[in-house]
Amino acid sequence: MTVESGLRLMAGLMVLISVALTRFVSPWWMLFTVFIALNLLQSAFTNWCPAMSILRAIGLKDASCGAPPVTQGR
Known part of the structure; x- marks a missing residue:
C-alpha cells in the first residue's frame, strides 16, 4: 500500500x-x-497532510518510489 x-x-x-x-x-x-x-482541501493545494507524515513513519512508501516515469501518450 502506498502513502496516497x-x-x-x-x-x-x-x-x-x-x-x-x-x-x-x-x-x-x-x-x-x-x-x-x-x-x-488544504492538502489539495499544498500537497502536504499531517497524516502523510504518519503513514510514511509507519513504513508506507510514496507511489513514485521505484515506479517507472509517466510518459505522455501520442
Missing part, C-alpha cells in the same frame, strides 16, 4: 466513523467531519 492510497483509506474511514458518531452519539461530531474536509 493509505491516506484515502484513512480519510474515508474517519468520515464514516464521524458520521456514525454524529448519528449515534452527538451532532457535535459533525465538526470532526468538517475538520477532515478542510484538511483534505
Whole structure:
C-alpha cells in the first residue's frame, strides 16, 4: 500500500466513523467531519497532510518510489 492510497483509506474511514458518531452519539461530531474536509482541501493545494507524515513513519512508501516515469501518450 502506498502513502496516497493509505491516506484515502484513512480519510474515508474517519468520515464514516464521524458520521456514525454524529448519528449515534452527538451532532457535535459533525465538526470532526468538517475538520477532515478542510484538511483534505488544504492538502489539495499544498500537497502536504499531517497524516502523510504518519503513514510514511509507519513504513508506507510514496507511489513514485521505484515506479517507472509517466510518459505522455501520442
